[in-house]
Amino acid sequence: MFTTRPTLRGTFGMVSSTHWLASQSAMAVLEGGGNAFDAAVAGAFVLHVVEPHLNGPAGEVPIILAPAGGPVRVLCGQGPAPAGASLAHYRALGLDLVPGSGPLAAAVPGAFDAWLLLLRDYGTRSLAEVLEYAIGYAEHGHPAVEGLGRAVGTVRELFATEWTDSAEVYLPGGVPPVPGRPFRNPALAATWRRLIAEAAAGADREARIDAARRVWREGFVAEALLRAAGRPTLDTTGERHTGTLTGDDLAAHRAGYEEPVTYDWHGWTVCKAGPWSQGPVLLQQLALLDDLPGRGSPEYVHTLIEAGKLAMADREAWYGDAAEVPLDELLSVEYNAGRRALIDATASYELRPGSPGGRAPRLPRYATAPAGPEAPPGGGMPALSGDTCHLDVVDRRGNMVSATPSGGWLQSNPVVPELGFPLGTRLQMAWLEPGLPNSLAPGRRPRTTLTPSLALRGGEPVMAFGTPGGDRQDQWQLPFFLAVAAGEDLQAAIDAPTWHQESFPGSFHPRVMSPGAVTVEWRVGEETVQELRRRGHRVTVDGAWSLGRLCAVARDPETGVLSAAANPRGMQGYAVGR
Numbered sequence: 001m002f003t004t005r006p007t008l009r010g011t012f013g014m015v016s017s018t019h020w021l022a023s024q025s026a027m028a029v030l031e032g033g034g035n036a037f038d039a040a041v042a043g044a045f046v047l048h049v050v051e052p053h054l055n056g057p058a059g060e061v062p063i064i065l066a067p068a069g070g071p072v073r074v075l076c077g078q079g080p081a082p083a084g085a086s087l088a089h090y091r092a093l094g095l096d097l098v099p100g101s102g103p104l105a106a107a108v109p110g111a112f113d114a115w116l117l118l119l120r121d122y123g124t125r126s127l128a129e130v131l132e133y134a135i136g137y138a139e140h141g142h143p144a145v146e147g148l149g150r151a152v153g154t155v156r157e158l159f160a161t162e163w164t165d166s167a168e169v170y171l172p173g174g175v176p177p178v179p180g181r182p183f184r185n186p187a188l189a190a191t192w193r194r195l196i197a198e199a200a201a202g203a204d205r206e207a208r209i210d211a212a213r214r215v216w217r218e219g220f221v222a223e224a225l226l227r228a229a230g231r232p233t234l235d236t237t238g239e240r241h242t243g244t245l246t247g248d249d250l251a252a253h254r255a256g257y258e259e260p261v262t263y264d265w266h267g268w269t270v271c272k273a274g275p276w277s278q279g280p281v282l283l284q285q286l287a288l289l290d291d292l293p294g295r296g297s298p299e300y301v302h303t304l305i306e307a308g309k310l311a312m313a314d315r316e317a318w319y320g321d322a323a324e325v326p327l328d329e330l331l332s333v334e335y336n337a338g339r340r341a342l343i344d345a346t347a348s349y350e351l352r353p354g355s356p357g358g359r360a361p362r363l364p365r366y367a368t369a370p371a372g373p374e375a376p377p378g379g380g381m382p383a384l385s386g387d388t389c390h391l392d393v394v395d396r397r398g399n400m401v402s403a404t405p406s407g408g409w410l411q412s413n414p415v416v417p418e419l420g421f422p423l424g425t426r427l428q429m430a431w432l433e434p435g436l437p438n439s440l441a442p443g444r445r446p447r448t449t450l451t452p453s454l455a456l457r458g459g460e461p462v463m464a465f466g467t468p469g470g471d472r473q474d475q476w477q478l479p480f481f482l483a484v485a486a487g488e489d490l491q492a493a494i495d496a497p498t499w500h501q502e503s504f505p506g507s508f509h510p511r512v513m514s515p516g517a518v519t520v521e522w523r524v525g526e527e528t529v530q531e532l533r534r535r536g537h538r539v540t541v542d543g544a545w546s547l548g549r550l551c552a553v554a555r556d557p558e559t560g561v562l563s564a565a566a567n568p569r570g571m572q573g574y575a576v577g578r
Contacts, residue, residue, distance in 0.1 A: 004568040005575075007491040014564035014577030015039060016551035017391040018054070018468060021142060022046040023566070025133035026393055027576045029125065036399035037065065037122040038130055040391055041115050044405055045134035045192075047389045048421070049185065050142050053151035054468065055389045056408025056421045058109035058225065062273040064260060064454040066461035067122055068398035072454060074258040074273045076445075077114025077405075079107045080321075081427055083442045084244035090432050090440065093241065097366075098428045098440065100509025101412055102235025103228065103243025105425035107446060111405055112216050114255035120209040122399075127209055128196045138420070139189035141182030145572050148183070152176035155411050162234045163414040166422070170410055188420030194220065222250045224418040233414060236509055243423070260454075263287060263331055268485060269456040275319040275437075278507075279451040280327060282474040282481070284311035287336040288343070295486055296496075298531035304482075305501050305518055305537065306343040308475050310352060312504040317353030317361035320437030321445040322430075329356030347536035349515040351504060364431045364438075366511045367504070388450065388468035392553040394562050400555065402452035402464035404473070428509045449507050453477060458557070465552035467567070471507050475500040476548040484552075490565035494550045497523035501537075514538075521547050545569045553577075 008014060013030035017023045026043030030036070040063075048057050055061075061077035085107075090098065099105050119130060152159070152170045159167040160174070169185055170176065177183045198215050202208030215221060229243035260271035263283035270286065272279030288307040293299035318325055329335050339354055353361035388406035393399075407424035415422050429447055430440035438447040451473045452466040463484065467476050476498050483493035499520040505513045516538040520529060523544050532539050551573060553564045564575035 003491040003495050005491055005565070007489045008564045008575050008577045010562055010578040011396060011560055012562070012578045013039070013393070013395045014553045014562045014575065015043065015393050016553050016564045016566045016573070016575040017043055017047065018389045018549055018551065018573045019047060019050050019145070020572060020574035021050050021137065022391060023574045023576045026391070028133065029130065030395055034125045035123065035397065036393040036395040036401050037118055038125040039395070040393045040401045040403060041119045041123060042130040042133050043391050043393070044115050044403065045131055046137060047391065047405055049134050049137045049188065050145070051148070051389050052185070052410045052421070053148050054387050054409065055405040056410070056424070057112045058421055059111045059405060059407025059409070059424045060426055060448060060450060061111045061114050061403055061405040062277050062279070062448070062450050062452055063114060063118060063401060063403040064271055064273065064452050064464070065118065065122060066400040066454055072260050072271050072456070072461065074260050075114050075118055075255060076258055076273070076276070077110040077255050078276060078426070078445045078448050079110035079253055080443050080445050081107055081430065081440055082244040082246060082249040084246065085427060085440060085442055087432055087434060087440055089244065095237065096432060097509055097511060098430060098432060099235040099237050099241065100428050101425055102233045102241055103231070103245065103413060103423055104235060104241040105427045106229060106243045106245055106413065106423040107426040108245065108249050108253045109225070109408065109424060110253070110255060111408065113213055113253065116209050116213050117255045120206050126205050127199065127212055131192050131196065135189045135192050138185045141184040143180050144177035144183040146179040147570070149176045149179055151411060158234070165417045166410060166415040168417065169415050169420065185420050187417065191221070191419045217250045217253060221419060222247060224416050225250065225423060228414065228416045228423055261327060266485060267457060270481070271454045271456065272451060275325040275327060275447070276321040276445045277448050277451050278315055278319065278471070278474060280319065280330065281311045281315050282451065282453065282477055283331055284314060285474065285478050287331050288340050290340065292482070295482065298528045301499060301524065301528055302532060302535055303343060304478060305499065306348060308478070308501055309348055309503050310339050310342060312471070313351045313353040316351065316367055316504055317363055318356070318437055320439070320447045322439045322441045323437040325437060326356040326359065345535060347516055349503065362436060364433055364436055364505060367513065387470065390452070390466045390468055390549065390551045392464040392466065392551050392564070394464065394553040394555050396562070398461070398555060400454065400461045400464050400553070402454050402466050404450040404452045404466050404468070406450050406468070429507045449473060453481070455481070460557040461555065462557065463552060463554040465550065467548055467550040469548065471504070472500040476550060480550050490552045490554060490563055494552065494565050494567050497521040498548045499524065500547065519547065521545065549573055551575070
């Protein structure tokens with residue numbers, strides 16, 4: 001079968017990520033004797049440098065890891081809401097939604113500590129060794145990708161007039177980064193050099209990594225982040241607000257390990273992060289899909305769209321860190337048999353959460369608005385959301401890791417001049433209504449859209465995969481996984497045309513929902529487009545190669561053969577390996 005690129009195969013190691021420099025840096029670590037976890041950390045910090053419009057050190061990351069011969073674990077790099085981030089505080093400011101930008105939307109940063117915890121517990125290399133690549137690209141420059149210049153262009157006026165520290169980094173000479181020309185961030189390189197130096201007194205590798213974690217949460221990094229959080233900043237409300245982040249919040253935070261949520265489907269076991277992410281959405285979609293129509297047919301696309309609507313409706317009603325989530329019932333045979341019966345031949349325009357265990361669902365009021373709010377509350381500047389990155393690694397020993405870094409975008413908050421990166425805005429995903437699973441609550445994680453995946457067969461890890469895309473991530477992962485399960489190779493499954501629907505409240509400010517709306521790549525074919533429209537879907541036909549940015553690596557436990565593939569869309573994702 002013709003594919004845009006070959007599926008790579010070898011026995012030494014494989015990496016796939018959303019940027020070729022991150023993939024190659026991670027591969028260099030493998031070539032130097034590091035394992036998959038060392039490589040993932042090195043690649044992740046390169047992603048902070050080369051895709052700053054998509055992720056940053058003060059953002060978030062869920063990581064799923066499978067050490068050779070050990071259990072699959074989830075490493076949570078999603079920080080909680082600060083102690084001062086109460087509903088009363090935001091309501092007193094006259095807000096109905098958490099702003100989409102500015103320090104008032106900042107959770108406790110989670111990504112940095114998660115990556116260092118992974119390095120300490122599962123890696124073999126020093127912090128200096130894995131940061132070498134990120135420091136080099138920040139200090140000496142990397143060819144800017146088109147998306148970086150485009151993202152800066154959308155906020156050029158804001159940077160020039162308000163967020164002037166960001167302009168110092170991203171508008172050198174008043175001009176956004178030019179695609180293909182070297183772009184530098186010397187402040188970020190200096191931050192990592194100082195961090196390494198201040199942590200150098202530790203007695204051994206692990207102690208030095210822990211010392212760096214302390215510098216982040218209590219030393220010069222924490223001090224700079226707190227100054228930024230306390231500075232009145234123009235945000236999406238059109239007003240200036242300060243954040244709620246305090247030194248106690250930073251000092252108290254630690255990344256931590258959790259058991260994955262799993263679902264067995266036709267000989268596969270799919271592992272996801274818990275319902276503080278949207279990960280169980282993929283599992284719920286699989287639970288709804290029993291006898292599938294012919295893959296790629298109009299009926300198949302319709303069925304997957306409608307299954308996605310039901311799973312996302314349950315996400316809105318049941319997922320979050322502020323309440324107990326009835327996952328056993330949501331993934332049970334009985335529950336999904338009843339839900340499956342709701343999928344008929346026509347498009348649903350309703351948000352239809354279920355009642356697991358007889359519980360009554362409760363939805364945010366924005367879920368009842370036919371098209372969401374007409375404009376950002378306050379009539380201020382538009383929401384400045386970014387997207388996300390993804391990284392998968394497998395090594396010759398069988399270690400495997402999947403991670404979806406995001407947040408801390410250059411569009412989210414002003415650059416902290418002493419550090420070279422901004423705070424994030426993940427609190428925008430929590431609701432300012434009481435009593436919801438995802439209500440804003442101090443110490444609770446806002447529900448994130450980030451959702452890496454790891455799949456097993458016969459109890460052995462065989463594939464790590466994921467994609468950027470916010471609310472669309474598990475929608476794009478579903479047809480990819482079903483294609484691989486049906487026997488397609490990785491690249492063919494990634495290259496296949498895809499789609500998504502938007503019949504639920506978006507996770508990003510201003511939380512718009514569009515009942516019945518479906519976007520497809522035109523390669524799905526005119527027959528499918530017309531049949532979807534006949535069934536009542538409001539179809540938008542997008543470009544041939546416009547949706548999804550999937551990455552994947554795999555391992556055959558019987559032969560030890562490794563494989564990898566990456567998305568050609570966007571012209572920057574790449575797989576490497578041998």
